[in-house]
Amino acid sequence: MRKTDTKGKILDAAQDCIQRVGANAMSYQDISEAVGIQKASIHYHFATKERLIEALIDRYSERFFSLVQSIVESELSPETKLRRYGLLFEAMLSEGERGKVCLCGILGAELATLSPVAVDNIRRFFRENEKRLAEVLDEGRRQGVFQFEGDSRSMATLMFSLLEGAMLVVRADEGTQRFSAIMRQMIKLISA
Template sequence: MDRVDTRGALLDHATRLVRTRGYSAFSYADLATAVGIRKASVHHHFATKEQLGVELVARYTDRFQARLAEIDTLATGPVDALERYAALYREGLTDGEACLCGVIAAEIAAVPAAVAAGVAEFFRVNRIWLAALIGNRETPGQTPEDLAATFLATLEGAIFVARAHHDVAVFDRIAATAITVLAMDRGFLQT
């Protein structure tokens, strides 16, 4: 395996390990075994776990932003966009995977500051995108930014509840309810 392929394989396996176990619950030995290289070779590509974490979060955020751009292009309206957005969070649940940044956020006090900053950026990007989708019409006590943060938190929480119950349908029901409530509040659906 050449350097680029090895680096990509390490990032892919580290992503899966974080999404299933958590940032603190995997080691370079786990990565070396998964990729079939020596532990020292992992250090050759990522001198520290912090460096690996920063790159994992940046790559995840970049890929997520590309998916948001796809939604902008493909969605037939706000409800369809919200459904497509929720589907991004659902991905991986059948394999026991959760949102990488959500998993890291759950253990934020134990991760390096640079990794935590990347996670905060992921959530900032998502809140901005959702607020733009939700629109500027304000309702008393509810700004688009507040509604965006609430919807995002609901989806992240739905992931953990579904994982705890080993039932993806739990996520589906929570997401559908959140979309309906938000869509009705914003006038995307006729009551």
């Protein structure tokens, strides 16, 4: 274990910055100021900006799915699982002082400017989320607490798209409570 985890601090600063302004507006200077390190020193830990972003997506995915998994595997009701899942996104909006959105959501908007590896991992993040969501939806349908036509996978894509989109839309007129309202409405729609 390192005493001062500079590598981690760089990732922290980069993530904070990207979630607020996007990857193209994030610069090495921003990171160097936030971490208290020289610009050139970042290159010691991450050869290029592309690599830094790729590493960031990896860490973010890992952490996020760890949280998701603990929700999905819990003994909570399907409805509560969905609500908890939505809270993972909602928490970002109120985190810190400024409005952050999902890292992979904002990177999805800048997809065309990212490396193929990054694009792949973002795509995987999307798909994996849909998969976990589909599990919960299926569980709820089996228990008779959820009701909707079509396959659960389409429904999962719908819900995930909604959450990603809602972060961007809601952030535009500062209001976390609007986000939870949307999530509540969504759950009502599929409740039996």
